[in-house]
Amino acid sequence: MADGSLTARRQEIALLRRLEERILWLAAWTIHNANHIRESRDGLKVGGHQASSASCATIMTALYMKALRPQDRVAVKPHASPIFHAIQHLFGRQSLENLQRFRALGGAQSYPSRTKDVDDVDFSTGSVGLGVAMTAFASLAQDYLAARGSVKPEKMGRMISLLGDAELDEGNIYEALIEACKHDIRNTWWIVDYNRQSLDATTQDRMFTRYGEIFEAAGWAVETLKWSKRQREAFAKPGGEALHDWIETAPNDLFAALSYQGGAAWRERLNADLADSPETLALIAAYKDVDLAELMTELGGHCLETLLEAFEKAGQDDRPRFFIAYTVKGLRLPFQGHKDNHAGLMTPAQIAELRARLGVVEGEEWDALSGLSAAERTALKGLVARAPFAAEVERNHVAPTIQTPTADELLAAVTSGKTDGEQSTQAAFGKVMFEIAARKDEFAGHVVTTSPDVTVSTNLGGFVNRRGVFQRRAHEDVFKRRRIPSAQVWSKGETGQHVELGIAENNLFIALAALGLTGPLFGERLFPVGTLYDPFIARGLDALNYACYQDARFLLVATPSGLTLAPEGGAHQSINAPVIGMAQPGLDTYEPAFADETAVLMAHAFERIQAKDGCSTYLRLSTRAIAQPERTDDAWRQGVVDGAYWLKPPAPGAKLALVYSGALAPEALAAFEALAEDMPEAGLLAVTSADVLHRDWTASGRARWTGEGRGTSTIGTLLAPLDRDAGLVTLTDGAPLALSWLGSVRGQRVRALGLEAFGQSGDLPDLYGKYRLDAEAILDACADLLT
Numbered sequence: 001m002a003d004g005s006l007t008a009r010r011q012e013i014a015l016l017r018r019l020e021e022r023i024l025w026l027a028a029w030t031i032h033n034a035n036h037i038r039e040s041r042d043g044l045k046v047g048g049h050q051a052s053s054a055s056c057a058t059i060m061t062a063l064y065m066k067a068l069r070p071q072d073r074v075a076v077k078p079h080a081s082p083i084f085h086a087i088q089h090l091f092g093r094q095s096l097e098n099l100q101r102f103r104a105l106g107g108a109q110s111y112p113s114r115t116k117d118v119d120d121v122d123f124s125t126g127s128v129g130l131g132v133a134m135t136a137f138a139s140l141a142q143d144y145l146a147a148r149g150s151v152k153p154e155k156m157g158r159m160i161s162l163l164g165d166a167e168l169d170e171g172n173i174y175e176a177l178i179e180a181c182k183h184d185i186r187n188t189w190w191i192v193d194y195n196r197q198s199l200d201a202t203t204q205d206r207m208f209t210r211y212g213e214i215f216e217a218a219g220w221a222v223e224t225l226k227w228s229k230r231q232r233e234a235f236a237k238p239g240g241e242a243l244h245d246w247i248e249t250a251p252n253d254l255f256a257a258l259s260y261q262g263g264a265a266w267r268e269r270l271n272a273d274l275a276d277s278p279e280t281l282a283l284i285a286a287y288k289d290v291d292l293a294e295l296m297t298e299l300g301g302h303c304l305e306t307l308l309e310a311f312e313k314a315g316q317d318d319r320p321r322f323f324i325a326y327t328v329k330g331l332r333l334p335f336q337g338h339k340d341n342h343a344g345l346m347t348p349a350q351i352a353e354l355r356a357r358l359g360v361v362e363g364e365e366w367d368a369l370s371g372l373s374a375a376e377r378t379a380l381k382g383l384v385a386r387a388p389f390a391a392e393v394e395r396n397h398v399a400p401t402i403q404t405p406t407a408d409e410l411l412a413a414v415t416s417g418k419t420d421g422e423q424s425t426q427a428a429f430g431k432v433m434f435e436i437a438a439r440k441d442e443f444a445g446h447v448v449t450t451s452p453d454v455t456v457s458t459n460l461g462g463f464v465n466r467r468g469v470f471q472r473r474a475h476e477d478v479f480k481r482r483r484i485p486s487a488q489v490w491s492k493g494e495t496g497q498h499v500e501l502g503i504a505e506n507n508l509f510i511a512l513a514a515l516g517l518t519g520p521l522f523g524e525r526l527f528p529v530g531t532l533y534d535p536f537i538a539r540g541l542d543a544l545n546y547a548c549y550q551d552a553r554f555l556l557v558a559t560p561s562g563l564t565l566a567p568e569g570g571a572h573q574s575i576n577a578p579v580i581g582m583a584q585p586g587l588d589t590y591e592p593a594f595a596d597e598t599a600v601l602m603a604h605a606f607e608r609i610q611a612k613d614g615c616s617t618y619l620r621l622s623t624r625a626i627a628q629p630e631r632t633d634d635a636w637r638q639g640v641v642d643g644a645y646w647l648k649p650p651a652p653g654a655k656l657a658l659v660y661s662g663a664l665a666p667e668a669l670a671a672f673e674a675l676a677e678d679m680p681e682a683g684l685l686a687v688t689s690a691d692v693l694h695r696d697w698t699a700s701g702r703a704r705w706t707g708e709g710r711g712t713s714t715i716g717t718l719l720a721p722l723d724r725d726a727g728l729v730t731l732t733d734g735a736p737l738a739l740s741w742l743g744s745v746r747g748q749r750v751r752a753l754g755l756e757a758f759g760q761s762g763d764l765p766d767l768y769g770k771y772r773l774d775a776e777a778i779l780d781a782c783a784d785l786l787t
Contacts, residue, residue: 020061022368027082051330051341052079056193067311068389071157073122075131078111088119114550129170130546135159136180137514139188147494150524160189166198175504181218186318195329196252215322225325228303239279259337263289301325399519404606410599422625426559428595430459437466451531453503458531468496505540516552528554534561535574548586553609559621562733563759564663573759578738582691589691591620593665622663643693650683657683661732671778727785751781
């Protein structure tokens with residue numbers, strides 16, 4: 001490097017160091033203000049993770065001020081949220097008022113949130129490990145779009161996760177790593193803030209070698225950033241090799257304790273352990289206590305030169321990279337290295353000492369550049385303005401609206417104008433997807449399906465036969481070439497529209513999150529459809545919640561479901577899935593009974609994916625083929641979407657109604673017919689969504705005292721013809737509480753039938769009888785209500 005360039009580089013590094021100090025200050029002060037200055041009305045600790053923020057301040061400064069480009073996307077370590085908000089404030093993307101309301105209503109969020117924060121959050125984080133995995137699947141989504149020309153080569157971004165080393169204990173990271181290896185992902189960086197401390201303790205020694213081995217085996221480039229420039233220079237001096245070896249072999253807990261105790265403690269221990277190396281003792285003696293402490297604790301993750309060199313080198317190709325950046329938790333704060341520092345907060349005296357040490361003027365704490373000369377302020381503002389990531393470009397895109405198929409178009413796939421014979425809702429789903437695959441319109445080209453190794457058994461096989469499997473490198477179907485008969489003819493290549501996953505439900509939901517955010521992330525809306533077995537929603541529930549929290553949009557099809565999956569036994573029979581769906585924000589849960597209901601709901605789900613006030617949809621389907629109803633009009637369609645309709649309307653003042661959901665429709669119909677002679681006025685209510693009904697009912701209740709919205713609910717209107725003293729018998733293939741709340745709508749008595757115990761193998765007559773889901777059980781419940 002020429003002398004002029006070298007000088008300019010040194011000047012830039014010096015400015016970056018000054019800027020990093022002020023980013024650290026603003027983050028620390030934001031937390032301090034929330035805990036010690038802002039009025040506390042409830043007496044609760046606000047928190048904010050000053051130590052975790054400090055350990056990655058250098059990494060984030062290097063990333064945001066030099067390495068990142070506008071097209072790059074970042075999942076920020078949850079506990080580094082204050083650093084992130086401070087940087088965004090310097091970019092002009094986060095207001096001072098929001099910093100002052102950190103962790104208060106309407107202020108900067110505790111953990112970066114796509115939907116709750118106003119600044120430039122790419123991926124929500126908070127549930128540790130999920131943001132890490134999200135970047136892998138976002139890379140896959142980007143590759144999918146790039147294969148279709150929707151992301152140009154020069155606009156391909158890096159998907160970057162900054163994570164704490166304790167996050168590496170999360171199993172979902174390794175599930176994602178395996179899937180990333182299968183799909184040969186690229187343009188992905190995972191940067192570990194390796195401070196070797198978790199919430200409770202110091203982490204196990206020597207784990208970094210294991211992490212490196214794991215990622216190298218998966219084909220990632222592993223970069224270990226352990227030593228700073230200052231340390232490398234010291235190691236090159238006489239006696240430096242022994243000092244290097246001492247740090248290399250020092251236990252994590254000892255290193256952390258000495259980092260907390262400071263220079264005198266470092267000197268005492270090093271002099272004792274290295275007494276047989278006169279050159280090393282002389283090297284140590286050449287440093288004052290404060291300088292010795294800085295030498296020992298300024299590891300690679302705190303060295304701008306080391307970080308920038310590594311990021312610049314990595315930016316020359318698209319290979320996935322795993323960076324292990326050694327840091328000290330809480331560096332430059334009074335509790336650095338202390339094993340209890342995770343929740344530690346600086347006292348007013350300690351924050352005052354930090355303010356004085358950094359030269360911030362008292363009373364100007366919210367000015368990140370306070371106390372600097374006019375020349376320094378100008379230089380630092382220029383540095384921020386020149387950061388590639390500061391460019392004024394659109395990063396939160398609004399994808400063009402795509403015309404989705406109408407209910408009539410999808411109904412044709414399952415009814416052909418009329419309903420005859422028996423069908424299951426799962427089969428109806430497969431027919432609709434097969435019909436979509438045959439379409440030549442824009443919508444069909446934007447549908448992408450995915451499944452965790454249950455594509456065929458969830459009736460997606462027909463779609464995949466027509467549309468193929470996405471794979472960056474084409475692979476022929478050997479069975480087809482060798483003329484071996486198979487129902488599945490899956491071509492694999494860049495034009496495929498199905499992403500085949502391994503059998504890990506966490507990966508499914510994070511993949512749906514990534515595919516469901518391509519509109520705002522990349523400007524191209526996809527219509528993701530994911531399938532899995534209904535009982536295994538619970539295995540990926542954290543990831544499903546994560547996807548919905550970010551407002552990712554997709555259609556989730558869970559099938560088969562409930563006790564109705566009779567021969568498969570209790571391990572595969574879902575019980576609480578309907579209640580999970582009801583409790584999940586950002587997800588409309590439906591359980592249709594009939595094929596035509598399924599088609600109508602799929603059309604509705606595709607509309608909701610791109611609606612401004614839309615959300616994702618969960619369809620709980622069944623493999624049970626049942627007789628289809630004869631429809632005399634189209635009035636039922638709106639009821640299906642709204643959550644319920646009268647399959648058999650009651651007479652005014654009726655004393656009884658049967659209410660069912662999903663695959664148990666035949667049992668409800670059989671009981672209803674048995675009641676017809678004695679109670680011809682009774683009604684039969686089909687509930688397609690207890691979730692939508694309940695949400696609408698609670699909203700209407702709020703409206704009566706807030707004055708916002710309408711005061712009547714769908715379910716209230718439906719139940720109005722019944723007598724006030726009427727009884728309701730509810731029936732669902734799941735937890736009975738999904739429908740038992742209906743008695744609260746008008747104060748009517750309820751007998752709720754459903755599953756409250758684990759199922760077992762058997763045929764439907766035996767199982768429905770044993771678990772009291774059959775017509776006889778319904779009639780018994782009716783008798784109980786009427787006596």
